Amino acid sequence: xxxxxxxLVPPIYYVALSGILFILGMVGVLLRRxxxxxxxxxxxxxxxANLAFxxxxxxxxxxxxxxxxxxxxxxxxxxxxxxxxxxxxxxRTRRSIxxxxxxxxxx
Amino acid sequence: MIGYILFGLVALVAIVSAVGMLLSTNAIHAALFLVINLxxxxxxxxxxxxxxxxxxxxxxxxxxxxxxxxxxxxLLGAEQVTLKSQLxxxxxxxxxxxxxxxxxxxxxxxxxxxxxxLSPLAPISEDPRQxxxxxxxxxVGEVLFGAYLxxxxxxxxLLLVAMIGAIILTxxxxxxxxxxQRAASNE
Amino acid sequence: MQLPILxxxxxxxxxxxxxxxxxxxxxxxxxxxxxxxxxHWTAWLALVGLLGAAVALFFQIGHFARLGSEAAxxxxxxxxxxxxxxxxxxVLTAIVGVLLALDYLPRHGIERGEYYVxxxxxxxGMMIMSMAADxxxxxxxxxxxxxxxxxxxxxxxxxxxxxxxxxxxxLLGAFASSFLVxxxxxxxxxxxxxxxxxxxQAVTSDALNLxxxxxxxxxxxxxxxxxxxxxxxxxxxxxxxxxxxxxxxAFMSVGAKAGGFAALIRxxxxxxxxxxxxxxxxxxxIAGLTMLLGNIVAISQSNIKRMLAYSSIAHAGxxxxxxxxxxxxxxxxxxxxxxxxxxxxxxxTNLGAFTVAIAVERDDGTGTExxxxxxxxxxxxxxALAMALFMLSLTGMPISGGLVGKVxxxxxxxxxxxxxxxxxxxxxxxxxxxxxxxFYYLKVIMVMYMREGEGKAVLPLxxxxxxxxxxxxxxxxxxxxxxxxxxxxxxxxx
Numbered sequence: 001x002x003x004x005x006x007x008l009v010p011p012i013y014y015v016a017l018s019g020i021l022f023i024l025g026m027v028g029v030l031l032r033r034x035x036x037x038x039x040x041x042x043x044x045x046x047x048x049a050n051l052a053f054x055x056x057x058x059x060x061x062x063x064x065x066x067x068x069x070x071x072x073x074x075x076x077x078x079x080x081x082x083x084x085x086x087x088x089x090x091x092r093t094r095r096s097i098x099x100x101x102x103x104x105x106x107x
Numbered sequence: 108m109i110g111y112i113l114f115g116l117v118a119l120v121a122i123v124s125a126v127g128m129l130l131s132t133n134a135i136h137a138a139l140f141l142v143i144n145l146x147x148x149x150x151x152x153x154x155x156x157x158x159x160x161x162x163x164x165x166x167x168x169x170x171x172x173x174x175x176x177x178x179x180x181x182l183l184g185a186e187q188v189t190l191k192s193q194l195x196x197x198x199x200x201x202x203x204x205x206x207x208x209x210x211x212x213x214x215x216x217x218x219x220x221x222x223x224x225l226s227p228l229a230p231i232s233e234d235p236r237q238x239x240x241x242x243x244x245x246x247v248g249e250v251l252f253g254a255y256l257x258x259x260x261x262x263x264x265l266l267l268v269a270m271i272g273a274i275i276l277t278x279x280x281x282x283x284x285x286x287x288q289r290a291a292s293n294e
Numbered sequence: 295m296q297l298p299i300l301x302x303x304x305x306x307x308x309x310x311x312x313x314x315x316x317x318x319x320x321x322x323x324x325x326x327x328x329x330x331x332x333x334h335w336t337a338w339l340a341l342v343g344l345l346g347a348a349v350a351l352f353f354q355i356g357h358f359a360r361l362g363s364e365a366a367x368x369x370x371x372x373x374x375x376x377x378x379x380x381x382x383x384x385v386l387t388a389i390v391g392v393l394l395a396l397d398y399l400p401r402h403g404i405e406r407g408e409y410y411v412x413x414x415x416x417x418x419g420m421m422i423m424s425m426a427a428d429x430x431x432x433x434x435x436x437x438x439x440x441x442x443x444x445x446x447x448x449x450x451x452x453x454x455x456x457x458x459x460x461x462x463x464x465l466l467g468a469f470a471s472s473f474l475v476x477x478x479x480x481x482x483x484x485x486x487x488x489x490x491x492x493x494x495q496a497v498t499s500d501a502l503n504l505x506x507x508x509x510x511x512x513x514x515x516x517x518x519x520x521x522x523x524x525x526x527x528x529x530x531x532x533x534x535x536x537x538x539x540x541x542x543x544a545f546m547s548v549g550a551k552a553g554g555f556a557a558l559i560r561x562x563x564x565x566x567x568x569x570x571x572x573x574x575x576x577x578x579x580i581a582g583l584t585m586l587l588g589n590i591v592a593i594s595q596s597n598i599k600r601m602l603a604y605s606s607i608a609h610a611g612x613x614x615x616x617x618x619x620x621x622x623x624x625x626x627x628x629x630x631x632x633x634x635x636x637x638x639x640x641x642x643t644n645l646g647a648f649t650v651a652i653a654v655e656r657d658d659g660t661g662t663e664x665x666x667x668x669x670x671x672x673x674x675x676x677x678a679l680a681m682a683l684f685m686l687s688l689t690g691m692p693i694s695g696g697l698v699g700k701v702x703x704x705x706x707x708x709x710x711x712x713x714x715x716x717x718x719x720x721x722x723x724x725x726x727x728x729x730x731x732x733f734y735y736l737k738v739i740m741v742m743y744m745r746e747g748e749g750k751a752v753l754p755l756x757x758x759x760x761x762x763x764x765x766x767x768x769x770x771x772x773x774x775x776x777x778x779x780x781x782x783x784x785x786x787x788x
Contacts, residue, residue, distance in 0.1 A: 009114045012219055014151055015483065017118050019212035021144075022476055023205050024125040029469050030201040034188040036134055036180060038465055040141050044125060045472035047168070051148050052479040058155040060486050061241055066157050067250045068430055068488070072475055073167055074262040075437045078269040079468050080172050082441055084179045085276040086448060086464055090457050091183045098189075099465070102458045215505050256303070257367035258434045261422065264315065265438055268415050271322070271408050272445035276460075 014055035021048035035087050035097040039080075046076050114154065121147035134180045134188050138173060145169040157242040304366035307373040310347040310354070310381060311421050317343030318414035325407030333405045337396050340410035344389050344417075351381055369489065370428050375784045377425035379634050380556050383641055384424070384549060388417040390645045390764070391545035393756040394652055398541050401657050401752070404450045413545065416442035420553040427564075429478045429488040429514075432557050436474065436521065439553050440467050443546050447538040453659055459537025466520065466530040474517025480510030481565075493565040511566060511573065518561070521554030524614060525584040528607045535603035536662075540655055543599060544648030547606045548641040555613055555637060559630060563620055574621030574714055577614055582720040584611030589727040593734045598651050599662050601734060602644070605688060608731060609640055615720055616703040619710040628709065631783040632702035638778070639695030639771050643687040646764030650681045653751040653761075661750075664738055668747025677753060678742045680765040685735040687768050690728050695771030700728065702779065 021044060028041030050069045057065025091097050121144050128140035145168045152161035180186060240246055251259060305312060321339055328335050355378055358364070363374035371377075391413050399405040419438030426432045444467060448460025482488050484507030485496035496502050520527040535543045562573055588608030595601035613636050620629035654670070655661045671678045687694030704724060707717045753761075771778060 009110045009154065011155065012216065013114060013118075014155065016212060016216040017121065017151075018479075019215070020122060020209055021125055022472075023208045023212065024122070024129060025472070026208075027201050027205045028129045029465075030204075031129065031198060032188075034134065034185075035461060035465065036176070036185065037128075037137055037188060039468070040128060040137060040176065042465075042468045042472050043172070044128070044141065044144065045469075046475060047145060047148050049472065049475040049479045050164075051151055052476065052483065054152055054155045054157050054160060056479065056483040057157070057242075059483075062486065063241060063246045063250050064254075064488070065482060066160055066242055066247055067255055068478070068482070069157075069160055070163070070247075070251060071255075071258055071262060071430055071434055073163065075265065075434065075471070077167065077172060078262075078265045078437070078441060079464075079471075080175055081269040082272045082276070082444055083464055083468065084175060085273040086444070086457070086461050088179060088183065089276045089448070089451060090461055091185065093454065093457065097183075097185060099461070102461065215509065218505055219503065254368050254370070255430065257370045257422075258428075258430050261431075261434045261438055264415060264418065265434070265441060267319075267322075268412065268438070268442050268445070271412065272441065275406065275408055275445060276448055276451065 011055035011059040014058075015052050018048040018051040018055065021045075021051070033098050033100050035090075035099055038099070039083050039087070043076060043080075046072055110154070114151075117147050117150050121151075132188060134186050135177065137188075138176050138180060141176075142169050142173050145173065155242075159242060159244045159247055302368050304364060307354075307364045307366040308371065308422075308425070310350045310385070311418055313347045313350055314343055314385075314414050314421070315418050317346065318411050318418070321407070321414070322411050325411065328407060333400070333407050334396060336407035336410050337392050340392050340414060341389060343414065344385055344392065348382075348385050348389075351378065351385060354378055355382075365427070366425075370431050371422065371425040372427040373425050376559075376630065376634065377421075377556075379782060380424035380552060380637070381421045383552055383634075383638055384417055384420045387545060387549045387552075387641055387645065388413060390649075390760050391541060391549075393760050394541035394544055394645075394649060395539075396756045397752075397754045398539065398652055398655075402450060402539065402659065403657075404452075404539065406449075409446065409449060412442040412446055416440075416446070416545075416549065420549050420556075423553045424556040424560075426557060426560055427490050429481065429490070429493075429561070429565075432561065433471070433474060433478060436517075436553075436557065437471060439550060440471070440521075443542070443550060446542045446546075447534060449542060450539045450659070453537075455537035455659070456539060457537075459534045462530055463534040463538075470517050470520030470527070473513050473520075477510045477513030477515075477517055480506050480513065482510075484508075484510055490560065490564040494567060497566060497568040508569075508572075511569075514561060515558075515573070515576070518554055518558045519580065522551055522558065522610050522614070523607050524580050524610055525587045525607070528584070528587070528610075531607055532600050532603040535606070536597060536599045540599065540648060540652045540662075543602075544645055544652070547602065547648070548644055551606065551610060552637045552641065555617070555633060559617060559620065559633060562617065563626060563630070567623060570621040570623070571714060574618050574710075575716055577618040577621075578714065578716050578720045581611050581614035581618055582723045584608065584614060585720075585724055585727045586611075589731045592731070595734070596664055597662050598654075598664050598667070598738070601664065601738075602647060602651070605731070605735075606644065608727065609636075609644075609688075611727075612636065612700060612703050612724060613640075615717070615724055616706050618714075618717060618720070619703075619706040622710045622713045625706060625709045627783060629706040631779065632699070632706040635702055635771075635775070635779050635782040636699035638782070639687070639699040639768070642764045642767040642771065643684050643694070643696055646680060646761060646768065647684040647688065649757055649760045649764065650677060650684070650751075653677065653753045653757055656750075664741055665745075665747070667738060667741045667749075668745035669742075669749030670747075670751060671743035671749070673749035674751050674753065677751060677761065680761050681742065682739045683765055683768060685738050687772070689732045689735045691732075693769065693772045695768045695775070698772055698775040698779075700724075 025044035124143040131137045149161045149164040423435040444464040450456035484503040523531045592604035616632040687696035690700040
């Protein structure tokens with residue numbers, strides 16, 4: 001058995017990494033025009049928040065932080081179900097999910 | 108030391124896969140990059156004493172959710188996606204913003220490091236007895252069904268809403284009318 | 295293993311929420327048994343559930359006037375005057391939401407029982423939001439509020455604009471909630487807790503990690519700013535308001551906004567009183583920008599739903615001004631009273647205005663241009679009179695609730711000026727933009743009375759009832775605001 005202490009990286013490193021992933025996800029939302037890719041970028045952002053939660057939970061040795069991740073995961077699953085249903089419905093009528101082509105309303 | 112090397116390697120894979128997702132022109136590739144990223148995060152959970160969450164991450168996220176994504180992409184035949192943006196100014200702006208914010212993240216990181224690490228509230232314990240049960244299904248479940256009973260019940264309602272929503276949004280209303288006509292003609 | 299005992303759950307305190315939640319589940323099953331041609335039964339049953347919750351709320355008003363506040367679910371939620379007042383607003387809005395849909399849905403061929411079920415579920419989200427005492431509850435309640443609204447926006451699926459509105463609302467809403475989650479994560483990292491009172495303690499203690507907490511609070515504000523449609527996070531509003539079925543627009547322009555403000559006030563005032571002058575300044579700047587943009591862009595709108603969308607952005611600015619005034623603890627209760635009074639006045643007025651828009655709208659979803667109101671003054675004198683009242687109230691003219699609400703908001707802001715001189719500038723912006731807003735609100739009145747037109751409108755009994763009730767409410771708030779404002783004053787956070 002390897003000594004567990006050898007594997008211990010200070011949680012702040014994980015938090016910094018989660019910050020980078022969050023920003024990458026944000027860039028994805030701003031940069032991509034395809035609804036599915038925007039949505040995947042949002043999933044990346046939610047995951048980075050989860051990583052931060054678990055890292056903080058480890059540093060406080062507080063299991064509450066891990067429980068939050070459950071709620072975020074459930075909500076992410078709910079968003080995926082509703083979001084993909086919407087995307088399928090829109091694709092059926094328009095054959096496109098490029099959000100730049102969604103401009104039937106002007107003003 | 109081994110911990111740092113492993114962390115560095117997995118972190119590198121996570122960042123590369125995230126960037127790969129941002130830049131890929133094929134939606135399937137993007138989804139697979141995201142799967143790699145989610146698995147990396149599951150590995151981090153293992154390193155942070157959250158074995159139960161790591162398993163949930165693999166089964167729910169990398170498993171169920173991403174399969175749903177791939178399924179929809181293939182169902183729609185919407186693999187090919189372009190990278191171009193109609194708003195020309197948006198791309199450079201987003202990249203500048205990202206660089207500035209990543210720099211700010213590092214600044215925050217060194218700031219926290221300099222002020223003596225992260226946890227002023229409860230120092231990292233090396234006591235194996237304390238870390239042993241931490242993050243186990245038992246410990247997580249006790250809090251989830253105890254103090255967090257209300258949000259837990261609310262997520263139940265949310266899942267019901269998601270089910271109703273998915274059915275309403277994708278059920279073809281014309282199909283519903285046909286059913287009715289069929290019923291009328293049977294009478 | 296410690297399970298929460300029944301006393302610490304305190305089901306009685308959240309009885310109205312439980313009634314609606316249980317009734318929504320029962321309704322979902324009942325709806326299956328109701329034949330397709332009789333879906334209005336579902337609507338009436340939904341109304342029964344909402345009235346049940348209203349009765350429970352009525353009994354709670356007296357109870358909490360005596361007791362102050364009560365915690366439920368192990369301190370996850372706090373039921374106090376603030377939450378009771380807002381719950382009344384939410385239940386009233388939901389009742390109106392059902393009545394507005396009663397004739398609209400069959401007329402537009404989108405009648406389904408699930409509409410009413412989803413309406414009840416989003417109402418629960420709003421009600422829990424108003425009593426949240428933990429950031430996790432804020433997050434889950436926000437999702438419970440939003441996700442049914444995404445679905446309802448896309449309810450008129452065969453209309454392209456409806457689907458488009460739903461997708462835009464959904465993508466930006468999901469984007470915003472990821473900011474909220476990351477903000478909660480950083481706040482948790484900075485303070486070690488997500489309990490609002492716990493955060494307040496940690497902020498004043500040495501254990502605080504200030505950089506993380508500050509960034510976390512900023513991200514929380516971004517997430518909630520999207521929900522209340524504050525500049526610069528407002529861009530989804532016009533398209534979503536225009537594209538969604540009009541009863542849904544009416545419901546969310548009031549309910550989702552009030553829910554967002556409830557969370558904003560709970561989080562800022564309960565958790566971050568120690569850094570109040572920082573967030574106060576930030577909110578004041580956002581309030582000024584929101585008023586300016588909302589009122590100026592509204593002038594050039596020709597579609598009534600789009601115009602009301604920009605108007606709702608502008609009104610978010612006025613409410614934010616009162617939120618900014620809550621930074622000084624001495625007049626926090628007056629400022630919060632002003633916020634909830636304004637929300638009630640805005641709810642009545644805006645629901646009334648949308649009722650008229652529904653009456654004028656044609657079955658194919660057209661008829662939402664302001665020009666379609668031409669001639670209403672002759673063909674429908676009473677409805678035109680009510681619409682004129684609503685427009686005057688939104689502008690802030692005398693004898694309407696809108697004026698009293700604005701006066702209270704500006705008064706609260708002026709009281710806080712000694713602590714933050716910037717507020718004076720924002721109050722001046724607020725008064726000037728109110729004058730500007732008269733331009734586009736009065737245009738509607740002018741079109742109704744001065745321009746010749748067909749003036750066609752369908753006004754069934756349900757819409758008449760809503761119209762009469764909202765017009766009466768707007769007048770009462772405008773003429774004798776005292777009793778309601780005293781109640782709002784007592785709607786303090788405990």
